[in-house]
Amino acid sequence: MNCPGAGVTIRRMNAVVYTDRDQRRVSRVVRDLIRSRELFVDLVWKELRIRYRYAVMGFLWAILEPVAMMVILTFVFTMVFADKAAAFRGGDTRPFAVVLLCGLVPWQFFATGLSKGVQSLVDNQNLIKKVHFAREIVPLASVSTCLVNFTIGFMLLVLVHVVLGGSIGVGLVWFPVVFAIEFVMVIGLVLLLSCLNVRYRDVGYIVGVAIVFGFYATPIFYTLDLVRHLGEAHPVLVRLYMLNPMALLIGAFRQVLFENRFPDVSLLIWPGVAAAACLAIGVVSFRRSGPLLSDYL
Amino acid sequence: MFGRGGLTEILRGGEGAHQTALDDVTFTVEPGDSLGIIGRNGSGKSTLLKVLAGVTLPSSGHVTVHGRVASLLELGAGFHPMLTGRENVYLNAGLLGVRHAQVEELFDRIVEFSGIGDFIEQPVDTYSSGMYVRIGFAVAAHCNPDIFLVDEVLSVGDEEFQGKCRQKIRELREQGKTIVFVSHDLSTVSALCDRVVLLEKGRMISRGSPKKTIDFYLRRIGRENGIHTMQEGRLESVFSHGRLSMYRDTDEVSGFSGFQAQVNCLGRWHNASEAQWEILERAENRCVARGTMMRLPLQYIWDMRLENGHLVWRVSLECERETAVEATEINLFLPEGYDRWHYGALAGRFPEILSSDITWMTVAPPSLECREVAALPRAGAALPPILATMATDNPQATLVWQNTDHVAGCRVLQVYAKAPEGQKTIAAGRHDLATLDVDFESGLDHIEARLKEAERRRTLRRGGLEARFHEGHIEIRHDGRLLTAAIHGYTSMLIGNLWADSPNLRWGAVEQTASSLRVSGESRRFPFRQDWEIAIEEGRVRLDIWLEALEALEVQEYHTSVLVVSDYIEWETEHERGEFPEFTAGVEDWVHANRNYAPGAWIVARGASVPALTLRSALDDVPFRMTAINAGHHQQARVLQALRTSEGSPLRFEPGRYHYFSGAVEVADA
Numbered sequence: 001m002n003c004p005g006a007g008v009t010i011r012r013m014n015a016v017v018y019t020d021r022d023q024r025r026v027s028r029v030v031r032d033l034i035r036s037r038e039l040f041v042d043l044v045w046k047e048l049r050i051r052y053r054y055a056v057m058g059f060l061w062a063i064l065e066p067v068a069m070m071v072i073l074t075f076v077f078t079m080v081f082a083d084k085a086a087a088f089r090g091g092d093t094r095p096f097a098v099v100l101l102c103g104l105v106p107w108q109f110f111a112t113g114l115s116k117g118v119q120s121l122v123d124n125q126n127l128i129k130k131v132h133f134a135r136e137i138v139p140l141a142s143v144s145t146c147l148v149n150f151t152i153g154f155m156l157l158v159l160v161h162v163v164l165g166g167s168i169g170v171g172l173v174w175f176p177v178v179f180a181i182e183f184v185m186v187i188g189l190v191l192l193l194s195c196l197n198v199r200y201r202d203v204g205y206i207v208g209v210a211i212v213f214g215f216y217a218t219p220i221f222y223t224l225d226l227v228r229h230l231g232e233a234h235p236v237l238v239r240l241y242m243l244n245p246m247a248l249l250i251g252a253f254r255q256v257l258f259e260n261r262f263p264d265v266s267l268l269i270w271p272g273v274a275a276a277a278c279l280a281i282g283v284v285s286f287r288r289s290g291p292l293l294s295d296y297l
Numbered sequence: 298m299f300g301r302g303g304l305t306e307i308l309r310g311g312e313g314a315h316q317t318a319l320d321d322v323t324f325t326v327e328p329g330d331s332l333g334i335i336g337r338n339g340s341g342k343s344t345l346l347k348v349l350a351g352v353t354l355p356s357s358g359h360v361t362v363h364g365r366v367a368s369l370l371e372l373g374a375g376f377h378p379m380l381t382g383r384e385n386v387y388l389n390a391g392l393l394g395v396r397h398a399q400v401e402e403l404f405d406r407i408v409e410f411s412g413i414g415d416f417i418e419q420p421v422d423t424y425s426s427g428m429y430v431r432i433g434f435a436v437a438a439h440c441n442p443d444i445f446l447v448d449e450v451l452s453v454g455d456e457e458f459q460g461k462c463r464q465k466i467r468e469l470r471e472q473g474k475t476i477v478f479v480s481h482d483l484s485t486v487s488a489l490c491d492r493v494v495l496l497e498k499g500r501m502i503s504r505g506s507p508k509k510t511i512d513f514y515l516r517r518i519g520r521e522n523g524i525h526t527m528q529e530g531r532l533e534s535v536f537s538h539g540r541l542s543m544y545r546d547t548d549e550v551s552g553f554s555g556f557q558a559q560v561n562c563l564g565r566w567h568n569a570s571e572a573q574w575e576i577l578e579r580a581e582n583r584c585v586a587r588g589t590m591m592r593l594p595l596q597y598i599w600d601m602r603l604e605n606g607h608l609v610w611r612v613s614l615e616c617e618r619e620t621a622v623e624a625t626e627i628n629l630f631l632p633e634g635y636d637r638w639h640y641g642a643l644a645g646r647f648p649e650i651l652s653s654d655i656t657w658m659t660v661a662p663p664s665l666e667c668r669e670v671a672a673l674p675r676a677g678a679a680l681p682p683i684l685a686t687m688a689t690d691n692p693q694a695t696l697v698w699q700n701t702d703h704v705a706g707c708r709v710l711q712v713y714a715k716a717p718e719g720q721k722t723i724a725a726g727r728h729d730l731a732t733l734d735v736d737f738e739s740g741l742d743h744i745e746a747r748l749k750e751a752e753r754r755r756t757l758r759r760g761g762l763e764a765r766f767h768e769g770h771i772e773i774r775h776d777g778r779l780l781t782a783a784i785h786g787y788t789s790m791l792i793g794n795l796w797a798d799s800p801n802l803r804w805g806a807v808e809q810t811a812s813s814l815r816v817s818g819e820s821r822r823f824p825f826r827q828d829w830e831i832a833i834e835e836g837r838v839r840l841d842i843w844l845e846a847l848e849a850l851e852v853q854e855y856h857t858s859v860l861v862v863s864d865y866i867e868w869e870t871e872h873e874r875g876e877f878p879e880f881t882a883g884v885e886d887w888v889h890a891n892r893n894y895a896p897g898a899w900i901v902a903r904g905a906s907v908p909a910l911t912l913r914s915a916l917d918d919v920p921f922r923m924t925a926i927n928a929g930h931h932q933q934a935r936v937l938q939a940l941r942t943s944e945g946s947p948l949r950f951e952p953g954r955y956h957y958f959s960g961a962v963e964v965a966d967a
Contacts, residue, residue: 042391050379130375131368131392132351291354294347 026287032134039133043124043141048148062152066108070101070160073221092223094258095164098157102257103220103250105153106179110186110246111211113146117190118197118207125297135290136283139190143183150179161257171260178252178263181275185245188278191286198296199289217244224251245271318344319355319499328364328443331466331476333490333507335483335514341499342479346370346446349477364443364475367393372453373429375436378422382413382432385421389436403439410465411435412458426453438465444475463489483511512547529582529603532737536576536601539569539588543608545737548679552630552707558612558730561624562593569597594618598727606738612730614723622723625730627712629685630701634678635708638698639748641667643768652703660698663713664768666804666816669751670696670710671744681737684744685710689731693717755807755814757833762964764838766807766814766831769800773838773859775908775964782862782934786962788842790855792823802827824848825950827957837963844957846950854942857958858926859912860934865902868925868937872897877927877935885929887936896920900937911963912937916956 033040052058074097092099120142121128121135128135154175158168197203219227224247231238241247249271252263319341326332334342347353348360350368368374375389386407390400400407408417411431416424421432430453437445447466466489470476480486486493487507495503495514503513527534533544541556542549558569572588579585582604588597594617602609612627636647640661647660661670668687674680687696691714699709712731716723736743756765763774771786772779788799802818809815813832820826824847832839842857867876872893900923901911914921919941926936939958941948 038396039391042388046377046380046384046388049384050377053379124377126374126376127388127392129347129352129371130350130389131366133392294352 024287024291026284029134029136029283029287033136033140036134036137040137040141040144043127043137044144047141047145051145059148059152062149063156065149066101066104066153066156069104069108070097073100073104077221095166098161098164098166098257099223099254100221101153101157101160102254103218105150105157106182106250106253107215107218107220107246108153109146109150109179110182111215112149113143113186114189114193115204115207115211116146117143117186118193118204120190121194121198121293122201122204122297125294128297129294135293136191136286139194139286140187143186143190147183157257166258167260169260171256171262174256174262175253178249178256178268181268181271182246182249185271185275185278188275188280188282191282192278195286195289195293198293214244214246217241218246219250223254224248242270245274317499319348319496322494322496322499322501324494324501324504326475326477328475329470329473330492331470331478331490333486333493333510334477334479334496335481335486335493335511336496340496342496343370343448344499345496346448346477346479349444350446362444365394365441366444366446367437367440367442368446368448369430369433369437370446370448372426373433375433376421376429379420381420382417382424386417386432386436389433390440393437393440393442395440407432407435407439410439410461427455427458429453431458434462434465438462438469442474444477445469446477448479449481459485483514487511509547512544512549525576525579525584525586527580527582527584527601527603530606530738532603532606532608534601534603534608536584536586536599538574539572539597539599541599541601541608541610543735543737545681550631550680550683550737552632552709553705554628554630554707556610556627556629558597558599558625558627560590560593560595560614560622560626562595563621564623566626567593567595569599572597594620595622606736608735608737609732610735611732613727614730615727616723616725618725619722620725621721622716623721624713624715626714627731627733629710629733629735630705630707631672631683631710632678632680633706633708634674634680635672635683636675637673638708639669639671639673639744640664640696640698641669641751641768644748647698647700647708650700650703650706654700654703656702657709658700660700660708662768662800663695663697664804665692665695666768666806667696668806669747670698671748672698672708672710673741673744682739682741682744684736684739684747686734686736687712687731688734689714690729691731694731754809755816757812757814757831757838759812759833759835761966762833762836762838764831764833766816766829768804769798769802769818771831771838771840771962773910773962773964778907780861780907780910780964781859783860783928783932786840786857786859788827788855788857788958790823790825791853792850794853795822797823797825799827823850825850834961836965837961839961841959842957844950844955846952846955848952850950851947852943852950853947854940855948855957856938856940857912857960858936858938859910859962860928860932860936861902861910862907863933863935864907865904865910865935867903868900868935869903870897870900870923870925875925877902877925880927880930880933882930885931887929888927890925890927891922894922894924897923899923900925900939902935902937909965910937911965912939912960913963914939914958914960916959919956 052061055061057064078096117139120139124138128138162168193203193207227238227241248267252267255261255263322345334345336342346368347370348355349362350366350370351362352370375392376385377388380388386404387397387400413428413432416428421429463485466476478486478489490507492504493507493510494501495510503510525536531546535542539557541551543551543556559566567590569588572590574586574588577585577587583602585598585600590596596615598613598615600611614625633650638645638647638661641664643661645661648658671682671684673682687694693716694712694714697711697713699711701707701709712733714730755767756763761776765772769787770784773781773786784800790797797820799818802820804816804818807814807816813830815830817826817828826845826847828843828845830841840857863880865877868874868890872895873891875890877890878888899911899913901909903909912923921939921941924938924940926938928934928936939960
């Protein structure tokens with residue numbers, strides 16, 4: 001090759017071909033992600049720095065947030081509604097604070113992961129407009145950032161559990177397994193919704209409402225058994241309720257924590273299927289619209 | 298209904314209004330090439346760059362990119378406002394595929410290049426847009442990309458930084474990087490790019506060398522906004538809002554500012570380009586346009602026509618009512634590539650325009666008489682010789698050759714007309730200022746032939762004797778040999794201690810009969826005119842000069858002189874004779890050779906190799922002192938002078954016509 005400038009060697013360079021079809025091929029996702037792994041780490045770091053940049057207490061918020069929730073909800077349900085709560089709980093002797101926290105920590109991950117993830121493309125539009133890279137890593141990094149909070153929350157949960165007289169055992173290893181299902185589901189939803197949110201910013205608001213709705217439609221400050229008891233009176237409602245994968249997952253988390261065992265398979269099948277479906281739909285739809293995102297930003 | 302798209306739109310499955318940003322664009326850029334992309338706003342330039350960067354995808358077609366791409370697309374792209382400059386450098390570099398370890402090595406250089414200084418530790422949301430660009434460019438340029446894409450953003454930076462960027466881009470180019478550059482700044486594009494692509498409405502309508510494509514683009518812009526383009530043969534002319542640009546074979550013949558006109562009302566110049574223009578008549582080679590001046594009761598009417606390689610351009614002013622107009626100008630800006638001028642029978646070289654030239658400079662002495670001028674290009678310049686003739690009813694209209702200041706860097710042919718003293722208004726109605734006929738085709742020979750012809754018209758010949766009038770002086774030749782020198786034959790009057798020399802009068806057109814010339818010149822400074830009648834007879838050139846005092850005139854002395862070549866050695870009058878002394882280096886004052894100052898009728902000069910030359914007065918009632926003078930060393934001439942002195946009190950001329958001088962210059966055959 002003819003080339004001006006002394007001492008310049010043209011090395012064999014990777015040719016990237018941008019065509020409509022090529023870039024949208026789902027089969028390329030894994031390869032693209034592996035290529036972008038370093039940028040992924042950068043983005044996670046960036047998110048973390050930004051999240052606590054101007055917060056004096058920094059990462060302490062990762063603990064304070066669930067603790068505050070735990071304190072207020074424990075107050076409400078063990079003191080304000082003391083009588084009714086006792087009736088509700090029947091023979092349940094588990095400390096309410098731990099039961100609550102065990103629902104709250106996974107839920108917080110779900111809620112923040114989803115809401116931040118859905119906004120991530122819009123928030124990071126400056127990066128997307130700069131160069132070509134696998135756009136999937138933006139929502140991925142955003143969700144992954146929430147893992148830090150989750151981990152802190154999880155340690156807090158274990159701590160409170162132990163302090164309040166609970167025991168921990170090897171069974172706790174199933175906790176991450178259940179969490180993996182939740183994680184995959186969040187990723188799938190975020191992939192789907194974040195690029196929808198770019199075109200229709202309504203999605204962000206809908207997700208906000210859905211999260212508030214979900215907080216009550218998920219057994220966080222009550223238990224799954226309580227809902228099951230309703231089954232005889234309102235079979236349709238309960239069936240609908242059980243379609244919420246998070247409801248089942250939180251039941252599973254509690255089984256792992258309190259009973260130190262692999263949770264009931266019945267609690268995992270539907271969430272597992274739902275998570276896989278979300279991921280598949282998310283990846284495909286993201287591939288389809290991802291390359292054109294910058295046109296709408 | 299619900300923001301972008303609308304809910305109904307979604308339900309119908311519609312995608313909103315689709316716009317094709319790019320269509321049918323194909324090109325290849327090799328390593329080491331730099332490609333410029335130009336076009337109007339919305340022509341798809343930035344989209345093309347985004348497609349190259351892979352930021353967006355073409356809905357059909359493909360882009361193949363070999364190597365790593367660094368891009369500067371939108372302002373702030375690749376930055377997060379809440380991170381510090383330092384963190385953003387790492388993030389930005391990461392986006393461009395450079396790892397932290399490498400960034401650490403480059404970091405100091407990046408910061409130094411950007412000139413951001415201590416701000417690097419501040420969050421970038423405190424940065425100005427210029428600082429964004431500085432840091433963005435610095436990172437992109439130092440990340441050793443194979444391909445460098447730069448959008449308009451550079452124009453945000455200050456002049457100094459832009460210069461730095463251009464330098465860096467040049468360096469990258471030399472290193473064999475590929476550069477794609479989008480800009481509205483055409484001069485930068487032509488300086489930095491080897492090739493230029495012109496986009497219009499997403500289509501590539503031209504590509505080629507920067508000059509060709511940019512010229513094409515400018516003309517295209519002109520064609521659409523600028524109202525009218527005329528074409529005839531090799532000439533093309535674009536009229537645009539009170540400005541005319543000329544092209545010949547796609548090369549621009551007009552200078553930077555085109556051809557334009559302005560009018561001075563009440564001390565302020567109003568350019569025709571400030572007017573509201575409308576086209577009254579358009580044809581392939583003709584255009585009539587009317588420009589209504591803002592806040593003035595004036596309209597310009599321009600009638601432009603291309604024919605046989607000429608531009609014929611009539612400029613008229615239409616006044617709604619009597620209007621104060623102090624002066625009018627028509628300016629034809631020509632490129633600096635023209636380096637010689639002709640002005641009537643005079644010719645010369647344009648002085649070079651130096652960076653110290655901050656004002657315009659008149660190149661040739663303006664004359665009311667001159668109606669024909671020419672400009673010739675420097676050898677090798679792609680410019681045709683230009684011959685311009687002016688037709689006008691306005692006795693005040695003068696052609697002037699000017700050099701502009703250094704920034705504009707043009708030659709200007711100006712038609713200048715000043716309102717006569719005491720008449721600062723022009724009446725309602727239409728006034729033709731001038732019609733210019735500019736010939737772009739005829740070439741050098743024709744111009745020279747035309748100029749010779751013009752010269753011939755003010756030359757008298759009889760036998761071996763030849764007299765030529767030239768802007769207030771007379772050259773005398775004998776057998777083809779020039780006998781006069783320096784300022785030749787001329788007159789001068791001392792009024793109020795100032796000499797009013799005849800070459801400084803404003804001379805009108807020369808009337809020629811078979812054996813005589815008649816011409817009159819008016820002083821710009823004093824209220825008088827001189828009418829000259831020059832006739833040729835056997836062996837002599839007869840001179841009859843009248844002085845017309847327009848007001849009472851007090852003259853200290855006046856003379857008629859002939860400067861002859863230094864080959865004349867002896868002089869003789871009725872009273873005495875002598876030899877002209879040698880010239881002394883450094884002595885520029887005129888030195889009298891006479892001792893006897895009695896009035897006389899003649900003085901003769903003789904030399905070995907030249908015919909005797911006599912200045913003879915025929916005015917018996919006016920006593921002239923016939924004086925022999927040696928001119929300065931520089932002039933190398935002898936002077937025969939008929940001097941009228943005043944005895945103490947100045948000579949007073951009441952308004953009226955007086956015989957100033959009557960006599961002859963006789964040349965005896967040797």
